[in-house]
Amino acid sequence: MDYSRLDPIRRRASAQELDLVESFAQGRISRRSFMKRATIIGLSLPTITAIVAACSDAPSSPAASGPAVTTAPGASATPAAAGGTIRVATQRPAASLDPVAMQDLGAYGMIAQSFEFLAALDQATGDIGPGLAVSWTPNDDNTVWTFKLRPGVTWQDGSPFTGEDVVESMKRLVVAGNAGLKGVIDEASGKVVDAETVEFTLVSANGNFPYLVSVFNAQSVITPASYATGTTLDAMPNGTGAWKLESYDNASGARFVRNDAWWGGPTPLDAVEYTFFAETGPMVTAYQGGQIDAIVQFDVFSGTALFNDANFTVNEAATTNHRQIWMRVDTGQFVDKRVRQALALSLDREAMVQQLFKGKGQVANDHVIFSLFPYFDEGTPQRTRNVEEAKALLEAAGATGLEAVLHVAELQEIPDLAVLIQSQAAEAGITLTPAVESLDTFYGAQWCPGEPADPPCSGAAELGIVDYGHRSTPDVFLNSALKTNGVWNSSQYGSTDFDAAFAEFQAAVGVEAQTAACAKIQANLNDEVPIAIPYTYSFLSGNAKTFTGVYSSALGQMFVSSASKVG
Amino acid sequence: MRRFFLRRVFLSLITLWLLATIVFVIANVLPSDVGRTILGPFAPQESVDALNEQLGTNDPILEQYVRAMTNLVTLNFGNSFQSGQPVGPLLLAAIGRSAQLAALALILTIPIAIAAGLFAARRRDKRSDRAIVLLGVTLSSIPEFVVATFLVVVVGVQLGWLPVLATPPPGAGTITTLRFLLMPALAMAVVYFGYIARMTRAGAIEALESDFVRTATMKGLKTGQVMRHHVLRNALIPTVAVIGVQIGYLFGGIIGVEKIFNYNGMGQLMLFAAQRKDIPVLQAGAVIIGIVYMIATLVADLIIAWMNPRIRSEMGD
Numbered sequence: 110m111d112y113s114r115l116d117p118i119r120r121r122a123s124a125q126e127l128d129l130v131e132s133f134a135q136g137r138i139s140r141r142s143f144m145k146r147a148t149i150i151g152l153s154l155p156t157i158t159a160i161v162a163a164c165s166d167a168p169s170s171p172a173a174s175g176p177a178v179t180t181a182p183g184a185s186a187t188p189a190a191a192g193g194t195i196r197v198a199t200q201r202p203a204a205s206l207d208p209v210a211m212q213d214l215g216a217y218g219m220i221a222q223s224f225e226f227l228a229a230l231d232q233a234t235g236d237i238g239p240g241l242a243v244s245w246t247p248n249d250d251n252t253v254w255t256f257k258l259r260p261g262v263t264w265q266d267g268s269p270f271t272g273e274d275v276v277e278s279m280k281r282l283v284v285a286g287n288a289g290l291k292g293v294i295d296e297a298s299g300k301v302v303d304a305e306t307v308e309f310t311l312v313s314a315n316g317n318f319p320y321l322v323s324v325f326n327a328q329s330v331i332t333p334a335s336y337a338t339g340t341t342l343d344a345m346p347n348g349t350g351a352w353k354l355e356s357y358d359n360a361s362g363a364r365f366v367r368n369d370a371w372w373g374g375p376t377p378l379d380a381v382e383y384t385f386f387a388e389t390g391p392m393v394t395a396y397q398g399g400q401i402d403a404i405v406q407f408d409v410f411s412g413t414a415l416f417n418d419a420n421f422t423v424n425e426a427a428t429t430n431h432r433q434i435w436m437r438v439d440t441g442q443f444v445d446k447r448v449r450q451a452l453a454l455s456l457d458r459e460a461m462v463q464q465l466f467k468g469k470g471q472v473a474n475d476h477v478i479f480s481l482f483p484y485f486d487e488g489t490p491q492r493t494r495n496v497e498e499a500k501a502l503l504e505a506a507g508a509t510g511l512e513a514v515l516h517v518a519e520l521q522e523i524p525d526l527a528v529l530i531q532s533q534a535a536e537a538g539i540t541l542t543p544a545v546e547s548l549d550t551f552y553g554a555q556w557c558p559g560e561p562a563d564p565p566c567s568g569a570a571e572l573g574i575v576d577y578g579h580r581s582t583p584d585v586f587l588n589s590a591l592k593t594n595g596v597w598n599s600s601q602y603g604s605t606d607f608d609a610a611f612a613e614f615q616a617a618v619g620v621e622a623q624t625a626a627c628a629k630i631q632a633n634l635n636d637e638v639p640i641a642i643p644y645t646y647s648f649l650s651g652n653a654k655t656f657t658g659v660y661s662s663a664l665g666q667m668f669v670s671s672a673s674k675v676g
Numbered sequence: 677m678r679r680f681f682l683r684r685v686f687l688s689l690i691t692l693w694l695l696a697t698i699v700f701v702i703a704n705v706l707p708s709d710v711g712r713t714i715l716g717p718f719a720p721q722e723s724v725d726a727l728n729e730q731l732g733t734n735d736p737i738l739e740q741y742v743r744a745m746t747n748l749v750t751l752n753f754g755n756s757f758q759s760g761q762p763v764g765p766l767l768l769a770a771i772g773r774s775a776q777l778a779a780l781a782l783i784l785t786i787p788i789a790i791a792a793g794l795f796a797a798r799r800r801d802k803r804s805d806r807a808i809v810l811l812g813v814t815l816s817s818i819p820e821f822v823v824a825t826f827l828v829v830v831v832g833v834q835l836g837w838l839p840v841l842a843t844p845p846p847g848a849g850t851i852t853t854l855r856f857l858l859m860p861a862l863a864m865a866v867v868y869f870g871y872i873a874r875m876t877r878a879g880a881i882e883a884l885e886s887d888f889v890r891t892a893t894m895k896g897l898k899t900g901q902v903m904r905h906h907v908l909r910n911a912l913i914p915t916v917a918v919i920g921v922q923i924g925y926l927f928g929g930i931i932g933v934e935k936i937f938n939y940n941g942m943g944q945l946m947l948f949a950a951q952r953k954d955i956p957v958l959q960a961g962a963v964i965i966g967i968v969y970m971i972a973t974l975v976a977d978l979i980i981a982w983m984n985p986r987i988r989s990e991m992g993d
Contacts, residue, residue: 201948202759203714203758203952204714204758204759204760205758205759205760205761207760210715212715212716212719213716285723286720286722286723288720291720341760356846358769359759359761359766360766360769360770360940360944360945361843361940384841384843384938386938387935387938387944387947387948388935390936391840391841391935391936391937391938394828394829394832394833394840394936395840395841395938397832397833397840398828398832398833398836398839398840398841399836400839400840400841401841548713548717549709549712549713552712552717553709553712556717557717559721562721596720
């Protein structure tokens, strides 16, 4: 420990910063967690580097992998050439390129070329980093966050980027009911302090606020103040980003050209061409046929050939994409928690990850505080398969010979997962019958029917599997799926202990306090098992090694502003 | 002839109305929530309700039906529920692409298939006839997507002779466009070759066995003259009828081929619309494909009438 370097930093640190520095210096959090948390609270990169250097002998715990980002090193030994076009394969946007209303990865990827976030994706760390905001700081109780805006930024039409643009963008998201910001800020939260400063007064304390206005909340891009709700990128191609939309056809693709006035300087490449696909298979053959240079996302099975291609860099990023096996705790056969535990104990999670994802996933532990979160607590023992214990629990609960219908949607690997669960549960004496339904039927009639509306999802089936996409913080999972009367609470879980722990997490200041709250959440969910979560699965993307500097988020945003063609 | 034409147009309009009604009923009878489908399962209910209100999907079903039919009659197809873009240009672009692909497939298929059918008929029961029949049956029994996959893997990926994506770059010239379309067109042509060749063969054999051909031969006409003036016209009548129907089918999009080559024709457009409950696109698309069917079969009937005086005189009644 180099105290001569650390002490000056300690002296000028705020209470939150000091708490974090001490946690790291004393080895209570890993270096990765420290860097992630330091980024959130707005410590500058030189300061973070200095702290890490000063604490270089600080023990580091086995840590959590960082948030979802994939980087493509390419053939870095070969010098990069200026100019050229990268051809990217992505899924076709399901709807219009409305930054506020978009709901799918295809649209996220398009929007992120021209528009930018307050907090961008840092290629080096895979975490959030300076974007349109160069720094951000919370007050002592995480209720007010101040963002310093990047000077000299202009919109692609030449007009200056201002704090007013930020405030109006957030206001539009609040009005539209953005899932990430709901309950965090309201229409009056944003305030322009001066030409380069914007302040947000939150509805309630939130230590993760920068994530909610970052690349990890895809809709939170900053659009011009005059950008009325419903305006689409193709109707008004005027962002601050590195790429300017030149042409767009919802059926076939889009072309972006270099924005010469971008604050980051001229991009090495001249243009980015996107081709839209309905399925992954043709993306792979298009790459093999030399018509595509990069693929935003593919699955393990249709992308098998890519894993064996020496000229293709496959990037795998851990995510919080997962499936929740909900069990009704208020009615039906799963009211007794021993029955729920028995089903969870019957699952062979390793086998699922292998069979469904060829190992490109991570085993989960029936709670939503996944290991890549910096506040993940390692104290909750991993649940592993134990058929005998499952049988004993069923017998004790008087549920021997349990038979139930497992409702699932016709979506991705979920029907196969249902079959695996069926066979694994059968060994524990649970007879499950998978009912595979269309998306409409599943979501509308089984997972969370609109009626009865109070409490939400009280018409849900007693057992089913629902899909959840990647989130950079667990707030949505906790608030919507597990909190008492949450809007997606299909298990009808209602626990005062859980609700209190969640409230503690939201109000927690400092990573230690957050981890302490998460330990309670993890223990509660792992014991009560309103939802069983067998795994999270990785986000797979990649590009030809003829390009370097390509990186992606797990939300379908492929960034090529620093990419260049090799040779 | 004029009466025949008018009667066919009238029947076509009735058929189109029925088609539009069936599509409307199917799209609306199936349990679904358009707003929910568009915004996704996790969207707030109030946003879904607002979108349904905006799209008019909460209106009484009769009101929606009248509005849909009025829009079709006035060729005002409205905007896509999904992309918000006007349906008309979307459909025009897709039907244009499908037309290009179908035209190339037909150009590749028809002359070769007819020639092969006539050749086989002239050599009935000989080895060459059996080979053509066998080849035709074999090719017809292979689904388009299998042929397409084979072509992509071998011709596109391994040999690298042709592009594996069928959509040519913007502003591509005729030669480039043909290069891009050649593989999917071949995939379709291979399958239709057998069908058309066998129809032509059957028609030619029937014509060759007819009294008028025997008479023409006995009159001393050369084989080529007999084939051109007496056999061909009669042999092609069933073939033309088949081609008429197939044109409509090809314009409707061969979804398997379009998916494999990532070609944005009518098939992909309609599938995308069906998956996302994009009723304006679905309905207008079905009607447009119906119109193409009607026109293709009508033109085929007129060609048949022109080829066969007996049919022409029946039409004149």
